[in-house]
Amino acid sequence: MPYRSIAFVASRAPSAQEALTVLGARHGNVPQHLADVIVALGGDGFMLQTLHETQNIGAPVYGMNRGTVGFLMNAYGDDDLLARLDNAEQEVINPLVMNALAVDGSMHEALAINEVSLLRAGAQAAKLRITVDGRVRMPELVCDGALVATPAGSTAYNYSAHGPILPIGSGVLALTAMAAFRPRRWRGALLPKSAVVRFDVLDATKRPVMADADGQSVRNVVSVEIRSEPDICHRILFDPGHGLEERLLREQFV
Structure with a gap:
């Protein structure tokens, strides 16, 4: 589905805050409860925090790595976000x-x-x-x-x-x-x-x-x-070919 109403959230890391400024200026930044998708800028710790904080909103979360660890994140890029969101694959996990x-x-x-x-x-x-x-x-x-x-x-x-x-x-x-x-x-x-x-x-x-x-x-x-808890579903978006299944397999052949 096309994601056009985006809520951006970012960790306190300078690189994440810089990305928040750039992407917010380019795409707008709507309140989370009005968003089609939430874009989290940071590392895995911030991604977990975002998933917990937004679990009752229903919008999927697409992470871009602006931290030190990025297992749950996609690579950062500021020029083709809408196309990446449109092509993203969804994983659903239960906590x-x-x-x-x-x-x-x-x-x-x-x-x-x-x-x-x-x-x-x-x-x-x-x-x-x-x-x-x-x-x-x-x-x-x-x-x-x-x-x-x-x-x-x-x-x-x-x-x-x-x-x-x-x-x-x-x-x-x-x-x-x-x-x-x-x-x-x-x-x-x-x-x-x-x-x-x-x-x-x-x-x-x-x-x-x-x-x-x-x-x-x-x-x-x-x-x-x-x-x-099967009644709680976290929806995470990944770039094609870079979802959790592929990442879990890749970890075993490092």
Whole structure:
């Protein structure tokens, strides 16, 4: 479809702000709720922020890289934007929902497009019990942390933790451990997208753990439940031949 009403958003990086000025002057810059498409100028972190902030608007997001990392972004160019938007291919991804219970009894909910991670917050390793769909699968995992990643996020923190890269349409989540001590070198598991994963923190006072969903952190958690949210759909636009499926494949042959 033709995208003519564009809302531009940009990170604070000087290059992103310069691009915002140039593109806004050339194409106009409408309020987000009136836009056919949102163009995000920055890096992957800013793209995630934009997707979270605009999830209730309905307009797709087209990113152009003006940051240091650009896995979710297209190459920057200021002379053929309308043609690129008209020819763009759409990917639809669903986020994870994190429900975290803290030591003080407070509940915290957050969405994550990439991953939900649990990390030790003290000098000692974390002790976690892992339950999948109501069944205890690992009574005790001693580790620096663990995470659940979506296919879109599988090349981020998950990959750095030696987790698998997941095809975008695989219907699979990655459960990956960081520096597992017991079971020794346990790397994790592949789970169906419909799975509900629960982490219980064992000895939370002596071995504190924090939970994080795309940068939204909760300290001193005692349990965290994670599931995919199919009712929330993030629409991301990519230049032809440069979509997530191609990028995920390319990452495996570097």
